[in-house]
Amino acid sequence: MTFDHFSFDRRICAGITACGYSTPTPIQTLAIPEVLKGRDVMGLAQTGTGKTAAFALPILQRLLNSDARGQGPVRTLVLAPTRELALQIQESFDILGKQAGIRSAAVFGGVGFNPQINAARKATIVVACPGRLVALLQQGVLKLDSVDTLVLDEADRMLDMGFMPDLKRIMSRLPAKRQNLLFSATMPADIRKLADTILVDPARVQVSNTAPVECVTQAFYPVSDHLKAGLLEALLQSVEHESVLIFTRTKHRAKNLAKRLGLRGLNTTFLQGNMSQNQRQRALDGFRCGTFEIMVATDIAARGIDCDRISHVINFDAPDTAETYTHRIGRTGRAGRTGAALSLITRDDHLVVRDIERVLRRRVDQCTVDGFDYDQPFKAQPGGGNRDRTRSQQRKPSAPGGRNSRPQRSRRSSARAS
Ligand code: AMP
Numbered sequence: 001m002t003f004d005h006f007s008f009d010r011r012i013c014a015g016i017t018a019c020g021y022s023t024p025t026p027i028q029t030l031a032i033p034e035v036l037k038g039r040d041v042m043g044l045a046q047t048g049t050g051k052t053a054a055f056a057l058p059i060l061q062r063l064l065n066s067d068a069r070g071q072g073p074v075r076t077l078v079l080a081p082t083r084e085l086a087l088q089i090q091e092s093f094d095i096l097g098k099q100a101g102i103r104s105a106a107v108f109g110g111v112g113f114n115p116q117i118n119a120a121r122k123a124t125i126v127v128a129c130p131g132r133l134v135a136l137l138q139q140g141v142l143k144l145d146s147v148d149t150l151v152l153d154e155a156d157r158m159l160d161m162g163f164m165p166d167l168k169r170i171m172s173r174l175p176a177k178r179q180n181l182l183f184s185a186t187m188p189a190d191i192r193k194l195a196d197t198i199l200v201d202p203a204r205v206q207v208s209n210t211a212p213v214e215c216v217t218q219a220f221y222p223v224s225d226h227l228k229a230g231l232l233e234a235l236l237q238s239v240e241h242e243s244v245l246i247f248t249r250t251k252h253r254a255k256n257l258a259k260r261l262g263l264r265g266l267n268t269t270f271l272q273g274n275m276s277q278n279q280r281q282r283a284l285d286g287f288r289c290g291t292f293e294i295m296v297a298t299d300i301a302a303r304g305i306d307c308d309r310i311s312h313v314i315n316f317d318a319p320d321t322a323e324t325y326t327h328r329i330g331r332t333g334r335a336g337r338t339g340a341a342l343s344l345i346t347r348d349d350h351l352v353v354r355d356i357e358r359v360l361r362r363r364v365d366q367c368t369v370d371g372f373d374y375d376q377p378f379k380a381q382p383g384g385g386n387r388d389r390t391r392s393q394q395r396k397p398s399a400p401g402g403r404n405s406r407p408q409r410s411r412r413s414s415a416r417a418s
Pocket of ligand 1: 028052
């Protein structure tokens with residue numbers, strides 16, 4: 001199928017061309033016709049599946065159909081959990097809607113109010129983080145009386161982050177008659193409840209949760225805790241990669257690891273919660289355009305990172321849950337490309353490893369990095385840097401042989417994103 005199927009206005013087709021899209025992704029094929037009909041939609045899809053354009057394109061078309069143009073009032077409100085995601089969505093609207101002359105604005109915390117207020121007043125589409133939007137509504141500087149389409153993107157994340165009270169406040173300011181689109185990567189009970197409250201006879205569109213994972217090669221690298229940083233460096237040397245996103249458990253570990261890799265001459269940046277908006281943006285822009293080949297991030301900070309060139313996701317620290325694992329590895333293998341997800345695992349991670357394999361319904365190859373000395377003894381750091389001495393006695397992975405990573409459990413090599 002091509003985008004011609006949807007008979008978009010030629011100005012929107014120009015936006016699609018500007019983005020370089022030629023065929024719709026599965027979520028787009030399913031969602032676009034429903035949104036165009038004006039139906040409420042419950043979309044179950046992860047980021048990386050093309051879900052932004054799945055709602056942005058038909059929304060732009062409907063705005064054109066209803067003669068919306070030029071400056072305000074706000075007709076479409078998109079709510080997103082993080083600044084990064086809000087900006088990415090707004091940029092997508094911006095590019096896709098450029099020829100159509102439909103203005104959009106992003107509203108998020110951590111920056112000054114006035115430029116946002118001015119931009120939002122002139123926009124037909126506002127993409128907002130709930131906290132800042134509530135602040136604008138309370139100040140009475142933005143009205144939502146003309147909103148006829150509401151999108152809740154990454155709704156599960158918004159609820160995880162405690163935005164439910166803000167969402168309720170915002171929805172109480174919207175006209176009752178409107179189209180509602182709710183997108184979520186997961187469907188826990190609270191999302192079901194939210195969907196029941198706001199959606200009227202929704203079309204349910206779902207792309208398989210494992211879809212992005214299918215084009216991502218996965219491998220586990222068993223290692224003792226004290227050897228993780230060394231193994232990571234060896235791994236980075238042994239795999240051919242473009243951009244690499246590395247996950248750590250804490251902000252502190254993200255910063256320290258980025259510093260260590262930087263000292264090894266690798267162009268590395270990091271992203272964590274207490275950075276200023278400018279610092280975050282600099283890090284993200286540098287990573288997106290390739291100035292930094294490596295980004296080290298925590299789960300919260302990495303939400304919504306949209307960078308097509310990520311060839312590898314490396315879990316320096318294993319995620320807490322299988323769901324977080326799926327989210328993390330969905331950062332690579334985006335938009336039909338292949339990617340690799342490599343996870344350093346210690347003996348303490350056996351429960352989450354079991355859960356991940358249960359969700360994937362298969363075993364993940366366990367690999368070693370050839371030439372890496374897994375027998376290095378634990379060395380106490382001055383000041384007691386290493387967490388757990390006993391971890392150094394962990395079972396040693398099988399002996400390395402050649403230059404690249406070797407699977408232990410299966411013969412398939414998993415380190416390379418082809
Ligand atoms: P999203 O899931 O909306 O974050 O999109 C993930 C990535 O896929 C973004 O970089 C989009 O620009 C890209 N994308 C979205 N739709 C398409 C398409 N039809 N063809 C190629 N890439 C796409």
